[in-house]
Amino acid sequence: MWDYSDKVKDHFFNPKNAGAVAGANAIGEVGSISCGDALRLTLKVNDDTEIIEDAGFQTFGCGSAIASSSVLTEIIKGLTLDEALKVTNQDIAKELDGLPPEKMHCSVMGREALQSAVANYRGEVWKDDHEEGALVCKCFAIDAVMIEEMVWANKLRTVEDVTNYTKAGGGCAACHEDIEAILEKVMKERGETFNPTAAPIEKPVAAKAEQKPLTNLQRIKKIEEVLNALRPQLLADGGDVELVEVIGNTAYVNMTGACNGCQMASMTISGIQQRLLEVMGEFIKVVPASQMPTKLVSIEGVSHA
Amino acid sequence: MHDIYLDNNATTKVDSAVVDAMIPYFTEYFGNPSSIHRFADGVARAIKKARTQVQELIGAEHDSEIIFTSCGTESDSTAILSAIKAQPNRKEIITTAVEHPAILNLCDNLEKEGYTIHRMPVDKCGRLNLESYKHLLSDQVAIVSVMWANNETGTIFPVEEMAALANAAGVMFHTDAVQAVGKIPMMLQDTKIDMLSISGHKLHAPKGIGVLYLRRGTRYRPLLRGGHQERGRRAGTENTASIVGLGKACELAIEFMEYENVQVKAMRDKLEQGITEAVPHCFITGDLYNRLPNTTDIAFEYIEGEAILMLLNKAGIAASSGSACTSGSLEPSHVMRAMQIPYTAAHGTIRFSFSRYNTMSEVDEVIRVMPGIVANLRKLSPYWEGDGPVANPEQAFQPTYA
Numbered sequence: 001m002w003d004y005s006d007k008v009k010d011h012f013f014n015p016k017n018a019g020a021v022a023g024a025n026a027i028g029e030v031g032s033i034s035c036g037d038a039l040r041l042t043l044k045v046n047d048d049t050e051i052i053e054d055a056g057f058q059t060f061g062c063g064s065a066i067a068s069s070s071v072l073t074e075i076i077k078g079l080t081l082d083e084a085l086k087v088t089n090q091d092i093a094k095e096l097d098g099l100p101p102e103k104m105h106c107s108v109m110g111r112e113a114l115q116s117a118v119a120n121y122r123g124e125v126w127k128d129d130h131e132e133g134a135l136v137c138k139c140f141a142i143d144a145v146m147i148e149e150m151v152w153a154n155k156l157r158t159v160e161d162v163t164n165y166t167k168a169g170g171g172c173a174a175c176h177e178d179i180e181a182i183l184e185k186v187m188k189e190r191g192e193t194f195n196p197t198a199a200p201i202e203k204p205v206a207a208k209a210e211q212k213p214l215t216n217l218q219r220i221k222k223i224e225e226v227l228n229a230l231r232p233q234l235l236a237d238g239g240d241v242e243l244v245e246v247i248g249n250t251a252y253v254n255m256t257g258a259c260n261g262c263q264m265a266s267m268t269i270s271g272i273q274q275r276l277l278e279v280m281g282e283f284i285k286v287v288p289a290s291q292m293p294t295k296l297v298s299i300e301g302v303s304h305a
Numbered sequence: 306m307h308d309i310y311l312d313n314n315a316t317t318k319v320d321s322a323v324v325d326a327m328i329p330y331f332t333e334y335f336g337n338p339s340s341i342h343r344f345a346d347g348v349a350r351a352i353k354k355a356r357t358q359v360q361e362l363i364g365a366e367h368d369s370e371i372i373f374t375s376c377g378t379e380s381d382s383t384a385i386l387s388a389i390k391a392q393p394n395r396k397e398i399i400t401t402a403v404e405h406p407a408i409l410n411l412c413d414n415l416e417k418e419g420y421t422i423h424r425m426p427v428d429k430c431g432r433l434n435l436e437s438y439k440h441l442l443s444d445q446v447a448i449v450s451v452m453w454a455n456n457e458t459g460t461i462f463p464v465e466e467m468a469a470l471a472n473a474a475g476v477m478f479h480t481d482a483v484q485a486v487g488k489i490p491m492m493l494q495d496t497k498i499d500m501l502s503i504s505g506h507k508l509h510a511p512k513g514i515g516v517l518y519l520r521r522g523t524r525y526r527p528l529l530r531g532g533h534q535e536r537g538r539r540a541g542t543e544n545t546a547s548i549v550g551l552g553k554a555c556e557l558a559i560e561f562m563e564y565e566n567v568q569v570k571a572m573r574d575k576l577e578q579g580i581t582e583a584v585p586h587c588f589i590t591g592d593l594y595n596r597l598p599n600t601t602d603i604a605f606e607y608i609e610g611e612a613i614l615m616l617l618n619k620a621g622i623a624a625s626s627g628s629a630c631t632s633g634s635l636e637p638s639h640v641m642r643a644m645q646i647p648y649t650a651a652h653g654t655i656r657f658s659f660s661r662y663n664t665m666s667e668v669d670e671v672i673r674v675m676p677g678i679v680a681n682l683r684k685l686s687p688y689w690e691g692d693g694p695v696a697n698p699e700q701a702f703q704p705t706y707a
Contacts, residue, residue, distance in 0.1 A: 012615060018685050029687070031704040036609055036628055036637060036652040038704045040687040058687035060652075062611035062628065066685060 004063060005097035011067035016074050021056040028117030028126070031109055037061040039069050041113040043076075045121055050081045057113075064096075064103040071095045072110040081118050087111065101141035136178045139171025144182060151186045159183070160200045214280070220246050222280050227253075230272060241272070244289040249282070252289040308621040309667045313507075314456050314484060314600055314658035315625055319550070320509040326553040327511070330546035338543055339534075348545050355552025359516055362555040363482075363501065364492030372517045372535045373548050377483040377504030378407040380517040381450070383528040383539070384479040384500040385411055388448035389420070390526040392477075395447035397421045399476075401433060401462070402643040408450050408481055409639070421445075431460040431591045431644050438467060442474035449478045453485035453501075457627055457640040457656055458591025459600025461485070465496045472497035477523065483507050483515075487558035488565055488597050499523040505547065509660070510554035514547035561661050569659050570598035572668050576657060577601040579672035584679050586694060590646060590654060599660065602627070604646060605653040605679050607688040607698065613655055616678040622671055627654040649688060649698060 004012075024042035031038030038061065044054040055077050057069035072092055076084040089107035093099045099107060112126075119126035133145030150156060150165045159179050163170040169179050184194040214222065220243070227241055234240055239257040246252070255268070269286045276284040310318070336345030338352055356368045365371060374380045385398065385408070400412055402424045412422045423441050425433050433451075442449075449471045454461045468478040479500040485491070486501075487508035493501065500523065505514035519525055519538070531540030558565075577589055586606040605613060610626030617624055627638030628651075636642060641651035657671070683689040688698040695701040 009615075012612070013619065015685060029702065029704040036648075038687060038702065040702060040704070058685060060607065060649075060686050060688060061609050063615045065609070066612060 002064070002100050002103065004067075004100070007071075007095070007097045008064055008067040008099065011070040011096065012063040015057075015066055015070040017054075017056045017070065017077075018058070019056050020058060021054045024054075024056070026117040026121035028113040028115070028120060030112040030116050031060070037065045037106065037109055039065065039109055039113045041069070041072070041117045043117050043121070045081065052076050052079055052081065052084060061106070061109075062103075064099055065106040065109065067096055068092055068099070068106040068110045069113075072114065076114065081121065084114060085118055087114065101138050102135055104141045136182070137166075137168035137171065137175045140167040142166050142168035144178075147179065147182050148186055151183060152190075154201070155190075156201060157183070157187070157192075157194075157198050158196070158200050164200070214282070216246065219280070219284075223251050223276065223284065226276050226279050227272070230275060234268065239268075241268070245292060250285045250287055251276075252287050252292045254289045306621060306667075306670055308623065309663075309670060310623050311657040311659060311663065311667075311671070312623045312625050313660040314459075314656065316506045316512065317509045317660055318662060319506075319511050320554060320557055322557060323510055323550045323553045327546040327550040330549050334545075338545060339532075351549050351552075352543055352545060355548045355555075358552035358555040359503070362491075362558055363486060363503070363518060364494055365518055366494035367521055369536065370493075370519055370521055372519055372539050373543065373551075374515040374517050374539055375513055375544070376515040377405075377481065377502050377507075378515075379528070380502035380504075380515045381405075381407040381479075381481055382411055383517050384502065385415075385448055385450055386528055387500075387524075387526045388477050388479070389415070391524040392447045395445055397423065397443070397446045399423045399425065399438070399441050399446055399449040399451075401425045401427065401451055403427055403431065403455055403457075403640045404450070404452050405456055405481055405483070408452070412450075420447075425451075427643050429644050429646075430593070431455060431458050431640070432595075433462060433467075435463070435466070435470075439470060442471060442476050444475060446474075446476045449476055451478075451480055453480045453482035453491075454489070454597045454600075455591065455640060456484050457638060457654075458602045458644075459484070459597035459658075460591040461489070461595050461597065464498065468497040468499070484597060484600075487555070487562075488599055490562055493518060493520075505551040505554065508554050508558050510551040511547050514544055514551045516551070564661055566598045569661060569663070572659050572663055572665060573599055573601050573657070575665070576668045576671060577603060579668070580675050583672060583676045587679070588650070590641065590644060600656065600658045602654055602656045604641075604650040605655065606650045607653070607686045607694055608679065608682040609652045610654055612682050613653065613678060616681070617655075617674075620674045620678070622674070625656050625658075627656070628652045 021042040021044050024044050026043035026045050028041040040058045042056045043052050046053050055073035057073050059066050059069040075087055075095060089111040092107040092110045093104060116126040133143040136142055136144050136147055147162055147166055147168050151162065154165055156162055156165060159169055159176050162168055162179050169176055180196065187194045223243060223246060227243055231240065239255065242254040242256060244252045244254055273284065273286045334344065334348050336342065336348055338345055338348040356371045359371045360368045374383065396419065398412055398415065398420055400408055400422065416422045425438060427433055449467065451462050451464055451467055453464050464480045471478040477499045478497060480498055481502045483502055483504035484507060486503045499520045501518040503516035506512040525538060527538050529540045534540055534543055580603060581587060581589065584605065587603055590602045590604055610628030614624060614626050627641050637648065637651040641654055687702045688694055
């Protein structure tokens with residue numbers, strides 16, 4: 001059984017706004033009957049203010065599909081169309097206190113129904129911009145189509161490449177066999193052979209190990225440099241990292257934004273560690289600042305006590 | 306009312322007599338059956354007794370034809386990999402489109418290694434075409450693997466006839482009988498079946514114990530090599546308590562065989578009759594006249610199975626579904642797809658599987674709550690309007706990217 005939050009269960013057992021809205025002037029129909037999910041969203045939009053006065057849903061689907069539909073109608077009622085269009089599938093999932101990775105597509109379907117309904121109201125034709133494939137990476141909810149597209153677009157060659165570009169395979173690693181199969185298939189199509197030991201396409205920054213041991217100041221400066229270089233990637237994911245303290249070979253950092261509490265955090269930390277080793281030629285242990293010893297006692301302090 | 310368990314094809318409750326039989330082999334006789342001291346005294350004898358109990362249930366000619374394994378999946382893998390290893394020149398495997406993943410995924414993998422896999426299709430009632438089967442048999446085929454009974458619909462395949470045909474063509478025959486053993490009588494010594502898989506937890510023994518029946522004289526290569534256990538055909542220290550438990554469960558299965566095929570079947574029949582009468586737009590899948598006595602699989606059109614299960618669960622009823630969502634995959638069950646059940650029905654299939662622990666009053670309870678659950682979900686369905694499906698449901702609602 002899925003581990004559904006109480007909110008998902010509540011919206012499933014007591015759905016809000018079920019059924020079609022009478023006199024609806026915006027209708028969105030999305031989903032895939034082969035996947036077992038389909039949703040019709042009906043809205044009553046005030047023609048003067050563009051405010052969504054009423055919303056109703058009809059859903060063929062599982063518990064989380066019905067819950068996502070229900071919570072979507074609650075979110076968008078009272079919003080203007082432009083405001084409603086800013087609702088993301090993350091917002092829907094968040095309102096439900098999260099969804100299992102296999103079920104995230106239910107929240108995507110909600111957002112797409114909304115876009116489709118707004119397009120219908122405005123007399124436009126909404127076109128779905130993504131095709132959904134079988135779920136490969138369960139840790140980060142990445143499907144086969146997404147991986148295949150990235151392998152094609154970026155000429156990826158190894159599982160590590162795929163993880164770098166899509167996050168897929170960066171968690172429990174159980175899907176590495178499936179990722180290899182995708183690589184094998186795509187590389188065959190472009191006339192190459194998959195080699196599991198090939199170097200990743202992105203060569204790590206030339207590892208120039210420093211000859212002399214670093215002073216603490218040099219070490220801190222170097223660590224800052226590496227963090228600065230990695231920052232754009234983290235910002236792109238809605239997170240950031242801040243160096244708090246360096247004690248010997250241990251760097252204490254604060255993970256902020258989306259990195260904070262994200263299941264990627266530990267992977268990000270190991271990525272930073274890896275890059276530090278490559279650039280500095282020495283192992284720096286990266287530790288969340290929360291684990292920093294509360295009272296820093298210098299050795300002199302202890303001996304004089 | 307207490308909770309109602311109707312998911313016995315998924316797994317069963319361990320019979321209390323089985324638990325009682327097992328306990329001493331955890332506490333008192335915990336010795337390794339290969340050891341020569343009093344802690345092991347009697348353990349080897351207990352295993353031998355269990356072997357004859359299994360032998361009797363399936364009607365094997367010799368007790369040495371029973372090999373204890375860890376589960377049905379291990380037995381399946383052992384059988385197929387043994388056949389291809391023993392006959393390296395044969396590069397084809399015949400199976401069906403509706404096998405359990407334990408067979409299908411293994412075959413998919415062997416296909417990547419260059420084997421040709423013949424997956425026989427089934428008709429809308431889940432039946433095989435034996436004429437086309439005959440044409441597939443050749444000296445290129447390493448093994449035929451066909452399930453005795455389907456786990457989703459309970460449909461029984463004519464494995465005895467198919468084994469005879471395979472034997473006549475000089476081809477090995479394996480059957481995954483995990484759903485059939487203990488539910489229908491069998492007498493393997495009168496058949497040409499070479500190998501057969503059993504899973505303990507499907508017949509009130511614990512999980513983690515299985516059997517591979519290996520007909521005497523069948524060419525064989527072990528999957529696990531190591532110690533001399535199971536005459537070197539399955540190395541690894543014996544799971545003694547579970548072996549003893551499985552033996553006891555087999556003894557009980559013989560005792561209850563008639564009950565299973567009369568009383569349990571009567572409960573199943575009443576349930577499906579009651580539901581199909583009370584709920585519009587539902588139908589039973591599979592071969593209605595050739596099924597396990599304990600299984601019914603009902604497709605409720607225009608609604609989705611996981612949603613049904615969640616509402617059933619809330620009502621204290623445990624069942625299972627062939628919908629995509631319950632498995633986390635994108636497609637509904639391969640068994641439903643193979644039978645060409647339309648998507649609007651395949652996603653709404655619910656399997657009820659009984660055991661001797663169920664009662665008629667439980668059946669009445671399910672018949673009582675089912676119509677309301679279906680009606681509630683149909684109220685939410687875009688394929689449903691008022692008291693019936695919308696006219697031309699597949700046309701009336703055509704979501705983008707269907």
